[in-house]
Amino acid sequence: MTDLISPDFVELDLSTDDRHTATRLLAERLFKAGRVTDLDGFLADVRAREEQMPTGLPGGIGIPHAKSAHVVAPTLAFGRSAAGIDFGADDGPAHLIFLIAAPAGGDSEHLQVLAALARRLINQEFKDALLSAPDAATVADIVAREVVPS
Amino acid sequence: MKFVAVSSCPTGIAHTYMAAEALEQAARAAGHEIVVETQGSAGLNRIPPETIAAADAVIFAADVEVRERARFDGKPLVDVGVKRAISAASDVIEEAERSAVAEPATVAAVGESATAPAAAESADGSTREETATTHAAPADAPGGASPPTKVTAGAGVGTRIRQWLMTGVSYMIPFVAAGGILIALGFMIGGYEITDTELSSVVDDFDVLSSTSWAALFFHVGAASFDFLVPILAGFIAFAIADRPGLAPGIVGGALAVAVDAGFLGGIVAGFVGGFLALWISRIRVGKALRGVMPVVVIPLVATAATGLVMLVLLGGPLSAAADGLEDWLTGLTGSNRILLGALLGLMMAFDMGGPVNKVAYTFATTGLAGAATASGSTSLTIMAAVMAAGMVPPLGLALATVVRKRLFTTAERENGRAAWLLGASFITEGAIPFAAADPLRVIPSIMAGSAVTGALVMGIGNELRAPHGGIWVTGLISQPLLYLLAVAAGAVVAAGCVMALKSLRRAPAMALA
Structure with missing residues (x-):
């Protein structure tokens, strides 16, 4: 099974304050690595979900995500922004951005890893660890260690 | 305590599981047991029936319809959006505690499902974005779950009044749309004289090839649908307040509001009176022998009778006297300034849209029309x-506003806005009722301003009309039709401008329809 994340999918300093640009920067990394087959198609799917209801959540996180036919395997791209990017949460901009890509036809076992990831997202220590991670490899390690499908 | 919960979200890969985790942590922290069923992409982990049976309360943290919802019938229910479960899980758990205490799970066949909405009140201000239902799922509903309401547990008084009104409005809208469009079709095909056809002529002499027959059919079916507007509005306001025991007093009170010509404002009164009577009676503690017949017999019986008394005696009498007084006063004004009279008639037409004030103005005009049948060039025309x-x-005006500033209106209102174009063009003022009932204090003054401008303009221009009804379909019978339409457009722009300005002052939350 492919890894949920690799250091290549991590952007520690997102140089934008626009959520769509941030999403695109992260998605480009997935596209380069072949996890996403059609960049614009995938972004359109993410955007469609985002328009149903913004994915910003209290505590400074944004979780743009989509189930998309253009996704090869369940994948997480991670971005950080010191200044914060508005993802529509009530309490302010997001500093941790998790772009979650789920394949459209994924069977349930396949998607367990994303369920486990989502459950970790509300854990404060997990978020603190990601906030203070010094480099991309550490981020990937934290995610690989913490996100274990039950 | 023991809780069960269901979480779900549109994509089913993120919020569903975050909400489950948050609820589990919050329940554990508060010393409760909880089992969460995640209805997401990774399948559905059904909660065992015995776990549901043992639960003290049910939490729905769901943005999409809960699957197999009937499994949870009869349990005290806290229904919140998935985001609220993530951001304020401990509040949600507290709400579940309170509703479990306020209303122990009903095991008996006849559920005492009346008390939850107010009982599960929480002190904290929950976010307005997430609408929630806190009524017990009735144990004895034959079809499973009861219809949704949009009542947030723990919201402020203003928000709850708005949500009660919106519940009534959202159930009324299909009747407005269906009835209004049918009536408009009737006018389009059959001309304004279609109002003169008898229902019996449709029953006895329907001719498939005759356009008049079809027009009469559409008109009468539409009119029948319109007869339900106020009862349905009142009934579902009462339903939002008191759950199912509120339905009978609300609907009957609404029908009586129609009978005493109290219009939709009378219907709103009926909804509140019926709803609160039912709620109040359902809170009275009764002996075990009576408890079984409370929700099906006693509450509807007493609440309906009392609502009827209020509508007929307390409201009907004074209303009828006031309408008579208003009519005399208006007749006395006939010789005065035309433009002021036009503005006044406009104010009256828009005030209650089919209610007593509107009726006085309309009857005033049609009575004049009958008198002016022979004379030409009279002010009556x-x-x-x-x-x-x-x-x-x-x-x-409201249709225009929903197009120009979509965000100020709920999804249901925007949908209604589409039908409102046709209804307005056909002089079916009722098309604005859903907007006015949902937000009377902002909408009614705005449309009154618009209608006053139009009334004054038409009196100033001096258009004449010989038909009592028909809207743009009788443009051929109006003198200087272009100026006439311009006057209507001007008023619509004024009404739209006012309503957008008033609604922007305090932006009402756009509530997604369930």
Whole structure:
């Protein structure tokens, strides 16, 4: 099974304050690595979900995500922004951005890893660890260690 | 305590599981047991029936319809959006505690499902974005779950009043749309004289090849649908307040509001009176022998009778006297300033859209029309023109506003806005009722302003109209039709401008429809 994340999918300093640009920067990394087959198609799917209801959540996180036919395997791209990017949460901009890509036809076992990831997202220590991670490899390690499908 | 919960979200890969985790942590922290069923992409982990049976309360943290919802019937229910479960899980758990205490799970066949909405009140201000239902799922509903309401547990008084009104409005809208469009079709095909056809002529002499037959059919079916507007509005306001025991007093009270010509404002009164009576009676503690018949017999019986008394005696009498007084006063004004009279008639037409004030203005015009049948160039024909134009303005103005500033309106209102174009153009003022009932304090003054402008303009221009109804479908019978339409458009723009300004002052939350 492919890894949920690799250091290549991590952007520690997102140089934008626009959520769509941030999403695109992260998605480009997935596209380069072949996890996403059609960049614009995938972004359109993410955007469609985002328009149903913004994915910003209290505590400074944004979780743009989509189930998309253009996704090869369940994948997480991670971005950080010191200044914060508005993802529509009530309490302010997001500093941790998790772009979650789920394949459209994924069977349930396949998607367990994303369920486990989502459950970790509300854990404060997990978020603190990601906030203070010094480099991309550490981020990937934290995610690989913490996100274990039950 | 023991809770069970269901979480779900549109994509089913993120929020569903975050909410489950948050609820589990919050329940554990508060010393409760909880089992969460995640209805997401990774399948559905069904909660065992015995776990549900043992639960003290049910939490729905769901943004999409809960699957197999009937499994949870009869349990005290806290229904919140998935985001609220993530951001304020401990509040949600507290709400579940309170509703479990306020209303122990009903095991008996006849559920005492009346008390939850107010009982599960929480002190904290929950976010307005997440609408929630806190009524017990009735144990004895034959079809499973009861219809949704949009009542947030723990919201402020203003928000809850708005949500009660919105519940009534959302159930009324299909009747407005279906009835209004059918009536408009009737006018389009059959002309304004279609109102003269008898229902019996449709039953006895329907001719598939005759356009008049079809027009009469559409008109009468539409009119029948319109007869339900106020009862349905009142019934579902009462339903939102008191759950199912509120339905009978609300609907009957609404029908009585129609009978005493109290219009939709009377219907709103009926909804509140019926709802609170039912709620109040359902809170009275009764002996075990009576408990079984409370929800099905005693509450509807007493609440309906009492609502009827209020509507007929307390409201009907004074209302009828006031309408008579208003009529005399208006007749006395006939010789005065035309433009002021036009503005006044406009204000009246828009005030309650089919209610007593509107009826006085409309009857004033049609009575004049009958008197002016022989004479030409009389003011009566101009008054008729002004009244019709003013009556076209409210739906048109609101339809315009829903297009220009979508965000100020709920999804249901925007949908209604589409039908409102046709209804306004056909002089079916009722097309504006859903907007006015949902937000009377902002909408009614706005449309009154628009209609007053149009009424004054038409009186100033001096258009004449010989038909008592028909909207743009009788343009051929109006003198200076272009100026006439311009006057209508001007009023619609004024109404739209006012309503957008008033709604922007305090932006009402756009509530997604369940």
